[in-house]
Structures are given as C-alpha cells and as structure tokens.
Amino acid sequence: MSETAARPTSAARAPARRWWSGLFWKCLLSMLIACWVSTGLLSMLGLYLTRMEVRDNMAPPMLESAMRRELHRFGPLPELSNLPASQCEAMLQALLVRIVGMDTPRWMSAYSFAGNTFDRRIAIRYRDRGGRLCEYPAKADAPLAQALEEVEHEAAATRAAVPRRHERDGDWISVVALPLAGAPGAALSVGQHSGGSLATFMRMDSGDFEGLVIYLIVISAMSAVAVATLLTRRIGHAEHVADAWAAGELDARIHDPGRDEFGRLSQRFDRMADALSEVIQVRQALAVSEERNRLARDLHDTAKQRSFALGLQLSVLDHLNERDGDDGRDPRQRALIKAALGLTGQLQRDLADVIQRFSAPTVAEQGLRKALEDTFSHLLGGSEIEWRLLLDGVAERGLGDFPQHAGQLLLIATEAAANSLRHSGARRIEVVLNNSGNRYGWTIQDDGCGFAISEHESTGMGLANMRLRARTLPGGRFRIASSPSGTVVTVSFTLEPAQETSA
Numbered sequence: 001m002s003e004t005a006a007r008p009t010s011a012a013r014a015p016a017r018r019w020w021s022g023l024f025w026k027c028l029l030s031m032l033i034a035c036w037v038s039t040g041l042l043s044m045l046g047l048y049l050t051r052m053e054v055r056d057n058m059a060p061p062m063l064e065s066a067m068r069r070e071l072h073r074f075g076p077l078p079e080l081s082n083l084p085a086s087q088c089e090a091m092l093q094a095l096l097v098r099i100v101g102m103d104t105p106r107w108m109s110a111y112s113f114a115g116n117t118f119d120r121r122i123a124i125r126y127r128d129r130g131g132r133l134c135e136y137p138a139k140a141d142a143p144l145a146q147a148l149e150e151v152e153h154e155a156a157a158t159r160a161a162v163p164r165r166h167e168r169d170g171d172w173i174s175v176v177a178l179p180l181a182g183a184p185g186a187a188l189s190v191g192q193h194s195g196g197s198l199a200t201f202m203r204m205d206s207g208d209f210e211g212l213v214i215y216l217i218v219i220s221a222m223s224a225v226a227v228a229t230l231l232t233r234r235i236g237h238a239e240h241v242a243d244a245w246a247a248g249e250l251d252a253r254i255h256d257p258g259r260d261e262f263g264r265l266s267q268r269f270d271r272m273a274d275a276l277s278e279v280i281q282v283r284q285a286l287a288v289s290e291e292r293n294r295l296a297r298d299l300h301d302t303a304k305q306r307s308f309a310l311g312l313q314l315s316v317l318d319h320l321n322e323r324d325g326d327d328g329r330d331p332r333q334r335a336l337i338k339a340a341l342g343l344t345g346q347l348q349r350d351l352a353d354v355i356q357r358f359s360a361p362t363v364a365e366q367g368l369r370k371a372l373e374d375t376f377s378h379l380l381g382g383s384e385i386e387w388r389l390l391l392d393g394v395a396e397r398g399l400g401d402f403p404q405h406a407g408q409l410l411l412i413a414t415e416a417a418a419n420s421l422r423h424s425g426a427r428r429i430e431v432v433l434n435n436s437g438n439r440y441g442w443t444i445q446d447d448g449c450g451f452a453i454s455e456h457e458s459t460g461m462g463l464a465n466m467r468l469r470a471r472t473l474p475g476g477r478f479r480i481a482s483s484p485s486g487t488v489v490t491v492s493f494t495l496e497p498a499q500e501t502s503a
Contacts, residue, residue, distance in 0.1 A: 028224035035216045051194060055172060058192050060163030063099070063176045067190060070098045076182035079128060088126070088134040096124040096136060099190055120144070121193040127152050129185030144173060144193040151177035155187045231262065238266055250277040271383075275421070278378045310344055368399060368406045372431065375414055380429070383421055387429040395435035402495060408469045409433075409442050409491065415462050416444040416489045424448020424487060439475075442491040450482040466491075 056062070071077075074095060083091070096102070100122060123140035125148055127133050140148065143166075151162040155177035166173040175191035234256055244252035250273055256266035318337045366374070369391055376387050399406050413431055420426045426448035434441050453463075463480065466489065470478035475494035480487065 025224075027227045028220055031220040031223045032216065035220050039216060054192075054194065055174075058100075058174045058194075060165055060174050060176050063174060063190060063192075064161055064163045064178065066099045066101075067176060067178050067188065070095055071178070071180075071188070073098075077126065077180060077186070077188070079183065083134075085134070089136045089138075092124045092126060092134060092136040095188075096122070096190065099124070100192075123148065123191055125152065125189045127156075127187050127189075128183065140191070141193055143168075144175070144191050147173050147175045147193075148177070148189045148191050151175050151191075152187050152189050155179050155189070156185065234258065234262060234266075238269070245273060250280070274381060275383055278381055279418075281378050368396060368410065368433075371406075371410050372413060375410065376417060376429075376431075379414065379417055380421060385421065385426060385429060387417070387431070389431050391431075391433040392435065395433050395440055398435060398495060399433070399440065405473055405493070405495070408472055412442070412466045412469050412489070412491060413444050415466050416446075416487075419462055420446040420448055420487065423451060426486070438494050438496055440493055440495060442493075444489040445486060447486040450484050450487055453480060453482055 077091075102122075118137075120137050120139065120141045121144065123135060123137060123144055125133060125135040125140075139145070147164070147166055151164055155162045156179070159179050161179065162177045164175055166175070171194060173191060173193045175189060177187050177189040180186045180188060238254050238256070241252045241254045253270045253273065254266040255270065256263045258266075318334075322334075369389060372389055376389075380387055399409075417429055420429055424446055426446035429444065429446045432441070432443040432445070466480075467478045470476040470491045470493070473491070473493035474496070475492075477492045479490045479492075481490075482488075
C-alpha cells in the first residue's frame with residue numbers, strides 16, 4: 001500500500017457536522033442566556049431598590065404628613081350626601097394624586113411598578129359620620145380594603161390619626177386614617193399594598209416586556225455575528241492547515257497576524273510545526289547515517305573479508321606456480337594469476353573507500369564545523385535557542401584526518417542538543433572542541449534546568465547511546481554533569497598520528 005493511500009482523509013478524521021454545532025449558533029445561544037440572566041438579575045435588583053425607596057416614601061408618617069398638607073390646601077371636604085358619586089370619586093382622585101405624588105416624573109417612571117390605582121393597590125376612601133363610603137378606585141384589593149376598614153373604625157373611635165403598616169411575607173401595606181376636623185365623625189383614609197417583588201416585575205406592561213425580548217434577541221444576535229466573524233474565519237484557516245499537517249505537508253503555516261489569545265496560540269502551533277519538521281529531518285538524516293553504518297559493517301564483515309581471502313588464495317597459487325618452474329605449464333597461466341591478484345587488490349581498495357564513505361559521509365564531505373552548523377540549524381531552528389561553536393583550529397585540523405571519529409562526535413552533539421531542546425528549556429548551547437597534545441576534549445553545555453541523571457540512565461536510550469559512541473573513540477571517556485543551572489556533556493579521547501592508517 002502506498003503512503004498516500006494509507007493516510008486518512010480529513011473527512012474521515014472529522015465527525016459529521018450539524019448546522020447547530022457551528023460557532024455562531026453557540027455564541028448566539030450563550031449570549032442570549034447571558035443577556036437574559038444579567039438583565040433579569042439587574043431588573044430584580046432595580047426593582048428591589050425601587051421598592052425600598054417606595055417603602056420609605058410611603059411610610060405611614062410620611063403618608064400622614066402628605067395627607068394633612070393636601071387637606072390644608074384643599075379645604076373642608078363637603079358632605080357626601082351633597083355630592084353625586086362621580087363628583088366624589090373625582091374629588092378623591094385629585095386628592096390621591098396630590099397626596100401620593102402620582103403626577104411627578106419619578107412616580108410615573110419608576111414608582112408605578114410598586115402598585116397603582118389600576119391594579120387597585122393604591123386607594124383613598126372617605127367615610128362620613130353616617131357611615132356612607134366613597135372610594136377611589138371603586139374597590140381596592142382585598143388585603144388593602146381590610147386594612148383601610150380597620151384603621152377607619154379605630155380613627156372614628158379614638159378621634160385621632162391612625163398610621164399603620166402591616167408586614168407580610170415579602171410584602172407590606174401602609175395605611176393612614178385621618179379624622180376630619182371640619183366634619184365630626186368623618187374620616188379620610190389612604191393606603192398602598194405593594195405586592196411581592198415577583199408580582200411587581202410581572203406587572204410590567206406587555207409592550208415593555210415585548211420590547212425587552214426583542215432588544216435582547218437583537219443585541220445577542222449582533223454580538224454573536226461579531227464574535228463569529230472574528231473567529232470562524234481564523235479557526236477555519238487553522239483547521240485547513242492542521243489537515244495539511246495531518247496529510248504530511250509540514251511546510252504549511254497558519255500565519256495568523258492577530259495579537260490576541262488565538263493569534264498567540266497559532267504562532268505557537270507554527271513554531272511547533274517548524275520544530276517538528278526539523279526533528280523529522282534530523283531523524284531522517286540519522287536514519288540514513290545508521291543505514292550507511294550498517295552497510296559499512298556488512299561490507300567490512302562480508303565482501304571485504306572474502307576479497308581478502310581470495311587475494312590470499314591467489315597469492316598461494318602464484319607462489320606454487322613459481323616453485324614448480326615452467327615445465328608443462330601454459331605460458332598464459334602466470335599472466336592470468338598476476339592479473340587476478342591486481343584486480344583483487346583494487347577490489348580491496350575500492351571496498352575500503354566505500355566503507356569509509358559510508359561510515360562518515362557528512363563529516364568527510366563537509367568537515368566537522370559545516371556538518372555541525374547544518375545539523376544545529378535544522379535541529380534548533382525556530383526554537384529561539386542561541387547556539388555557538390567554539391572549535392579550536394589546531395584541534396579541528398587534527399580531527400580532520402579521522403572522519404569516522406568526527407562522525408561519532410557529531411552524533412553525540414546532536415543527541416545532547418536534542419535533549420536540551422526537548423527537556424531542559426535552555427536558551428543557550430555551546431559546543432567546544434580543544435586539545436592538549438594528543439588528548440582531545442569535546443564539550444556540549446546548556447543553561448537549562450538540568451535533570452536527575454540516575455532516573456534517565458535506566459529509562460532512556462539517549463545517554464546510553466552517547467556513552468557507547470564515546471567508548472568507540474580511542475581512549476574515549478564520557479562524563480555528564482547536570483544541575484539547575486545547566487547540563488555539561490564531556491567526551492575525551494586520544495588521537496595518535498599512527499591511527500591514521502586505514503583498516
């Protein structure tokens with residue numbers, strides 16, 4: 001099966017979408033709920049504060065004072081027997097408006113929700129000495145009518161003003177009965193029944209309620225459109241790039257220019273893709289290097305050894321041929337043996353050259369410094385880690401004659417830098433090569449957070465691989481030290497000029 005056929009398509013990876021699962025509808029629903037809840041809470045808070053204000057303004061002492069003030073302005077009330085019922089109600093209505101202040105802007109804009117004459121929660125009554133009754137509105141609600149009846153009888157009996165407040169569950173009734181000085185035995189009473197907070201809220205006009213609903217829907221939809229427009233296009237682009245990454249196109253980037261949270265997240269994803277691409281390239285390069293080393297070992301252990309054995313056999317044959325002399329031999333035999341020996345020697349030299357190229361191709365072709373620069377540029381590119389190579393010129397030239405050893409140093413440095421990139425959070429990495437005579441030192445140092453060496457010795461292959469590679473060097477020693485201020489990997493080895501001869 002080809003690589004392309006084995007990849008899942010984006011449609012197979014993503015579940016089927018429904019129209020209601022889109023970001024716009026989720027934003028709309030969330031904002032509707034938030035607007036309704038916040039508006040309801042604010043409305044209830046406003047109504048509670050308004051009710052407290054009305055409670056203070058409609059307290060029995062305040063109500064009694066307003067009644068005396070308006071009666072003084074109005075003058076003596078006429079006998080009910082001298083007035084038609086309509087005129088009596090009109091007179092009481094005018095008095096109630098003045099006493100309560102129902103003609104003020106404050107009452108009309110806010111206090112009316114706490115009770116009014118239309119729902120019979122505010123009432124005024126005039127009872128004359130004969131017990132005849134005139135009231136406005138025509139009939140107060142039952143709790144208010146009962147409270148007015150009680151204070152009227154008490155005022156008639158005591159011939160004094162009776163202010164009273166009845167407390168109920170989440171409710172109150174303020175009533176005042178005032179004897180009339182100009183009409184002995186007659187009394188004027190005013191009262192208000194506020195009702196509970198929920199009842200006050202439900203007494204809103206239907207037009208106001210419908211307007212509030214329309215307002216909430218419109219403002220939520222506009223907010224959802226704004227949020228969805230800002231995010232859905234950017235999320236869609238990021239999703240398309242993620243599908244490209246899943247299909248193996250790691251060169252795709254989101255490139256979101258926003259400086260908000262989503263923009264910063266997109267930039268981190270781009271850096272992650274850069275780092276992942278570089279890691280894959282390094283792994284591919286390491287895989288190629290490992291395969292070349294394997295081929296070199298196989299050629300050294302098979303073809304080269306067999307060609308060496310073939311050369312030995314031809315040498316013996318040539319020696320026997322010279323010892324027997326020229327009697328009875330084909331004159332071309334000696335020439336053929338010499339030619340076969342020459343071809344075998346050339347084959348051995350060719351195999352040695354191929355093995356050497358397989359063993360250290362990058363270092364042999366580019367040099368240690370250039371191979372390190374290319375490897376670190378690919379590995380650490382996009383990671384914001386600063387790296388520096390401090391290679392002593394004399395040591396570098398001395399190591400140039402041993403590309404197989406330089407290749408091992410390159411792999412050790414690559415492993416150490418990859419560990420710093422993945423685990424240490426380092427900001428700086430330095431690679432140092434120096435020598436003192438024939439003793440060489442190879443150091444990789446970072447300024448990361450360090451790690452517990454004992455925990456990684458048994459669980460990770462990285463340290464073990466670096467240690468094994470160091471031991472393949474002549475006189476190789478490996479040492480690692482780690483602390484919260486950084487990690488230092490040190491390899492030391494010995495190079496003698498005599499080691500330059502090829503195997």
